Amino acid sequence: MSCRAGSWMFAAAAVIVCLLDTAVFAEAKNFEDVRCKCICPPYRNISGNIYNINVTQKDCNCLHVVDPMPVPGHDVEAYCLLCECKYEERSSNTIKVTIIIYLSVVGALLLYMLFLLLVDPLIRKHDPYTQPLHNEEDSEEMRPRADAGPARGNTVLERVEGAQQRWKKQVQEQRKTVFDRHKLLS
The missing domain is CATH 3.10.20 (Ubiquitin-like (UB roll))
Known part of the structure; x- marks a missing residue:
């Protein structure tokens, strides 16, 4: 994570803590522990x-x-x-700490998602072996087998892409099965 993203997250956490302290102080008049x-x-x-x-x-x-x-x-x-x-x-301090931790984790996950959305196109290389799965027969004939080529899947990104391709293939097979059955039944 970059220094700028870390400082932004720290600033957001500080603002959240200030807001929670203000809210708890305002309600402390009505409720005690x-x-x-x-x-x-x-x-x-x-x-x-x-x-x-x-x-x-x-x-x-x-x-x-x-x-x-x-x-x-x-x-x-x-x-x-x-x-x-x-x-x-009850312990209002425990409640405050729990809420701060929860909001920090959600904020960190949102920042990570944003980071991945921005960086993923830069990391992902154009792979000539991957094609859109518009037609199952065409994609199976045109795509070389993973066993025949050199050893792939060395990096985490390549393994994730391989798993994603297998998942897309399974979805296409399921779609074909459902649409064929639909055509046969009607």
Whole structure:
């Protein structure tokens, strides 16, 4: 990878980190890494509600979380028995790091794809032995056999091109079979 592409990727990663930090800071006002979440169903004429508050695990119950208490003093115990309270923990730093790694990998793969799209025509040499596979019979008669010629496939690119040619040949054979069967059936 060239130095310019590496510096571009570093700049993109820095921008992503800044945006994520800004987004997390903006949402840090609403959410903490630890919280107690109480889900209270409807009770008599009071509609159900969800309460979130930052308290310790031992204080994670209806009496400490539900504020203001929607029921009068004598119904508090019955109301709190219906509520389901859970203590939740998460690591926002781990979430940020995971997202940054994911975005970096996707960005690196996109840069690599762009690099291959730009460099592939320069690397690929015109090979007189490869022809477009318009007609299977013509391409088989005109193309020399791989066993008869000199040893090919020394480089990775030549092996990939050979595999690509075999795949194209298989696709052409499948197309011919499907179209012949279609003609026979109709």
